[in-house]
Amino acid sequence: MKKILILLLLPILSYAQLDIKKHLKHSTFYGAVNGGTSISNVDIYSVTDGLTTTTIETPFDYSISLGIRKIARFGYENKANTFYDGTETSWSDAATIGKVKGFEYLFEIDYRRQQGESYIDQNHFLRYVANDYIIKFEYLEDGFADIGYYESSQRYRKKLGNKLSFNIGAVQRVSEPYGYDPLDEWRLSNGNLHYTYLALEEGYNVDVFNEVYTNPSGDVVATNTEVWEAVVIPGVLADYTERKKSELPVQWNHGLVLGFDFYHYTKNFWMHSWANIIPYHYNDGGEFSYHNYIEDDQWNDYSGGLIFGYKLNKHLGCFIEGKYNKYWNRRWHDFKVGINYRIL
Numbered sequence: 001m002k003k004i005l006i007l008l009l010l011p012i013l014s015y016a017q018l019d020i021k022k023h024l025k026h027s028t029f030y031g032a033v034n035g036g037t038s039i040s041n042v043d044i045y046s047v048t049d050g051l052t053t054t055t056i057e058t059p060f061d062y063s064i065s066l067g068i069r070k071i072a073r074f075g076y077e078n079k080a081n082t083f084y085d086g087t088e089t090s091w092s093d094a095a096t097i098g099k100v101k102g103f104e105y106l107f108e109i110d111y112r113r114q115q116g117e118s119y120i121d122q123n124h125f126l127r128y129v130a131n132d133y134i135i136k137f138e139y140l141e142d143g144f145a146d147i148g149y150y151e152s153s154q155r156y157r158k159k160l161g162n163k164l165s166f167n168i169g170a171v172q173r174v175s176e177p178y179g180y181d182p183l184d185e186w187r188l189s190n191g192n193l194h195y196t197y198l199a200l201e202e203g204y205n206v207d208v209f210n211e212v213y214t215n216p217s218g219d220v221v222a223t224n225t226e227v228w229e230a231v232v233i234p235g236v237l238a239d240y241t242e243r244k245k246s247e248l249p250v251q252w253n254h255g256l257v258l259g260f261d262f263y264h265y266t267k268n269f270w271m272h273s274w275a276n277i278i279p280y281h282y283n284d285g286g287e288f289s290y291h292n293y294i295e296d297d298q299w300n301d302y303s304g305g306l307i308f309g310y311k312l313n314k315h316l317g318c319f320i321e322g323k324y325n326k327y328w329n330r331r332w333h334d335f336k337v338g339i340n341y342r343i344l
Helices: 002-017 020-024 182-186 195-201 225-246
Strands: 028-036 042-046 052-056 061-070 102-114 117-129 133-142 147-160 164-175 205-207 212-214 220-222 251-265 269-281 301-311 316-327 330-341
Touching: 147 251, 182 195, 182 225, 195 205, 195 225, 212 225, 220 225
Parallel strands: none
Antiparallel strands: 028 061, 042 052, 061 102, 102 117, 117 133, 133 147, 147 164, 164 251, 205 212, 212 220, 251 269, 269 301, 301 316, 316 330
16 A cells, blocks of 8 residues: 555646745644553463462553645644644544645654553655645545555635635545455354364364363364353454455445535634545446445545534633544544633
């Protein structure tokens, strides 16, 4: 997918090179390492062979961030920190349209360890906004939500005043074959999984009479059925699923996209909202197309966000911020709701 992403970005990168000094002006490159204590140690007790205590330790949390960005801040955004430290969450980055016309970009990669789980987050995009059209290239990978895709769109934009605009156009996406389940071919007519036969095909050996289970290397991994089913089989299924998915080519999806953006700002009241919906997807007849894994031929993918703030008076204010995404029936979201009251 990375090779495809580079090829698709070449035209806009070539454009950017025409005046590299201009496009780097006001941009910020940043790199940071952040860390902290994870969840506390957990003691596990057992009385099977007398009282024994096992302590489960979770390594400390950390993140390593590297990025470069050139995105004009909206009126409600204040740069509170002197430096970018990689922990900023600017939800307006997900909006289709920026605060200013012209060329903006973001390239950020984060390697994180959270509560013992390691994953990678990436968010890269190039965006050009004009009065009557929008061009955007984006690559998103959310390791925590287990979603990753490349997306490009070319849209006609219709402005209604200075605050509201609608857009319509074509969208192209490249992703792994979402919807494909490698375990389907191993399901029995009653819905159960023929996991033992799958394990045998993967090179494991089962001695039912002596209850000895060995892995492809010949090492004993279980000496009873309970351990085999509760410990070994889940690992076999996970490894098999990951391997089968990695063997498949990436899937292209072409569709129709509709959207809107609204932005209003004063010192006491602001609202920024946007939404996109992809109601139509071209079916190219591919063997692993998402069309093959749903009941109907079409489905709705959508994303949106809302940033709202209201200062009722000089003491009391409230805010709502959030974004929501659903692609290929996979959902990920963030939100904040709260009030502020200045006592004096």
